[in-house]
Each structure stands twice: as C-alpha cells, then as structure tokens.
Amino acid sequence: MKIPKSHPRYTSLMLREKLVKGWREGIVVPEGLIAHGRGEAFDYVLGETTSAPALVAERAAAAFLLRARRPVISVNGNVAALAPRQVVRFAKTVSAGIEVNLFHRTETRMRRIVRTLRAAGATHVLGLHPNARIPRLESRRALSSREGIFGADVVVVPLEDGDRTEALVRMGKTVISVDLNPLSRTSQRATIPVVDELTRALPNMERFARDLRSDPDEIGRLMKSYRKSENMKALFAFLDWRLRGLREGPKVVRGTPRRPRRIRSPGD
Numbered sequence: 545m546k547i548p549k550s551h552p553r554y555t556s557l558m559l560r561e562k563l564v565k566g567w568r569e570g571i572v573v574p575e576g577l578i579a580h581g582r583g584e585a586f587d588y589v590l591g592e593t594t595s596a597p598a599l600v601a602e603r604a605a606a607a608f609l610l611r612a613r614r615p616v617i618s619v620n621g622n623v624a625a626l627a628p629r630q631v632v633r634f635a636k637t638v639s640a641g642i643e644v645n646l647f648h649r650t651e652t653r654m655r656r657i658v659r660t661l662r663a664a665g666a667t668h669v670l671g672l673h674p675n676a677r678i679p680r681l682e683s684r685r686a687l688s689s690r691e692g693i694f695g696a697d698v699v700v701v702p703l704e705d706g707d708r709t710e711a712l713v714r715m716g717k718t719v720i721s722v723d724l725n726p727l728s729r730t731s732q733r734a735t736i737p738v739v740d741e742l743t744r745a746l747p748n749m750e751r752f753a754r755d756l757r758s759d760p761d762e763i764g765r766l767m768k769s770y771r772k773s774e775n776m777k778a779l780f781a782f783l784d785w786r787l788r789g790l791r792e793g794p795k796v797v798r799g800t801p802r803r804p805r806r807i808r809s810p811g812d
C-alpha cells in the first residue's frame with residue numbers, strides 16, 4: 545500500500561506495513577501483530593515521541609553496553625521486520641553479538657530471520673544452533689547459545705516477554721528491555737527498562753553509544769547514577785502529565801514540550 549508522507553499517521557502506518565510484509569514473508573507471526581497493537585496503544589498515550597525519562601534510560605543502556613564484556617542483542621520476528629538495519633548498526637557500535645530467539649520457534653522461521661539480518665549487514669548471527677538452555681524457562685525460548693545470550697553479561701531484549709526477561713535477570717545478567725508498556729512484566733523485571741518505540745530507541749541508544757565511546761569517565765558516572773526506580777517514577781510522572789493534558793485540553797495533547805507546563809492543582 546502506498547502511504548503519502550503527508551498522512552498524519554505516516555510513521556505508524558509504515559511500521560504496520562513492515563510488519564505485514566514480515567508476516568507475508570514468514571518472519572512475523574500473527575501474535576506479533578497483536579503485540580505491536582499493544583505497543584501502539586501505549587505509544588499513542590506517550591505522544592509518539594521519546595520522553596525525557598526514556599532518553600535517560602537509553603543513555604544509561606548505552607553506557608552499560610559499552611562497558612560489557614559480552615553484550616548480546618536478542619532478535620525476534622517483530623524486531624527483524626521493523627528494524628534489521630538499526631539492530632545491525634547498533635550491534636556494531638557497541639560490539640555486541642546478535643542472537644535470534646523466538647517464542648514461536650520453527651527452523652524455517654529462524655533461517656528467514658537470520659537471512660534478513662545478514663541482508664541488513666550482519667556478519668555473524670547466532671541462534672540457529674543452540675547449545676544451552678536458559679534455566680527455569682519452559683518452551684523453545686529457553687534455547688540459547690553459550691557464545692551468545694547464555695554466556696552474555698549484558699543482554700538487550702526488545703519486545704520481550706516477562707518470563708524470559710525474569711529468567712535472564714535471575715542468571716545475573718544486566719537486562720535492557722525496549723517495551724512501550726511500562727506495566728509489562730518485562731519493563732517491571734528488566735534491569736534497565738527502556739519505555740520507547742523500538743525504531744526510535746535503537747538509533748537513540750546507538751547515538752549515545754557513539755558519543756560516549758571516547759568518554760570513559762562519563763560511562764562510569766552513568767553506570768553509577770542510573771536508578772531504575774527513579775527513572776520509572778519519572779516516566780509515570782510524564783504519563784500522568786500527558787493524561788492530564790489530554791483531559792484538560794488540546795494544547796498539550798501531542799508531542800513533548802521542552803518544559804512540561806505546570807498543571808494547576810485543584811487547590812491553586
């Protein structure tokens with residue numbers, strides 16, 4: 545379908561088109577389309593822009609990845625359909641491995657996703673030949689590679705489910721999630737939850753990593769100062785401000801203003 549650039553929902557519709565194409569090519573499963581819808585709903589409320597707290601989490605995530613000994617980015621069908629080039633570029637910037645991990649795993653689908661990532665520039669993609677299992681995780685999602693996710697110290701899990709996030713955290717890994725739903729078990733369990741849309745979050749984290757690469761002091765400072773609870777508190781405050789804006793009038797409905805307007809309390 546040809547979508548004119550002037551369409552007010554152009555970006556969102558283009559992402560849908562990518563997912564539908566991915567579904568036609570056997571990369572995305574129907575359940576993935578539904579999961580995307582859940583993300584879209586949250587993005588609507590968030591204003592379809594990266595919030596300030598998400599930027600803070602993205603910068604911290606970049607710092608942890610740059611300091612990691614064995615960082616790995618986990619890729620599923622939706623991620624491969626939406627952002628294969630961004631994944632590859634980001635992995636190169638932070639010297640991370642890439643491993644495909646699927647909830648609905650079939651060998652054909654695995655091979656198609658690996659092919660997509662290779663076409664996007666990846667030289668080495670793990671996942672086709674798992675040689676380990678993530679402990680206490682049912683199903684084929686537990687399959688992993690010792691040289692990849694199983695042996696990693698920092699793992700990026702975009703659009704993940706809560707069980708696997710929890711299992712990876714239990715293994716002692718630093719888990720960076722990308723999930724628009726701040727209430728998901730993934731966001732709740734991850735070490736660094738990035739509550740942002742995937743195709744915005746990946747380039748943001750890549751840009752931060754590029755900037756930070758030559759600044760070890762700042763990397764150390766970010767790793768020390770990041771607090772998940774404070775970051776999530778700030779995110780919920782942002783959401784609260786968005787919802788109040790929606791309730792009180794159209795002025796603050798879309799986008800993120802430079803400085804949040806002060807909302808009058810009933811006692812003012």
Ligand code: ATP
Nearest residue numbers: 579580583703705706723724725728729730741742
């Ligand atoms: P959990 O098990 O963590 O509670 P869930 O059951 O919602 O989460 P999934 O069904 O696997 O897990 O959904 C994946 C998550 O990814 C959803 O919470 C959704 O908000 C989020 N999501 C979907 N598309 C995107 C996207 N493009 N960018 C960021 N997040 C997204």
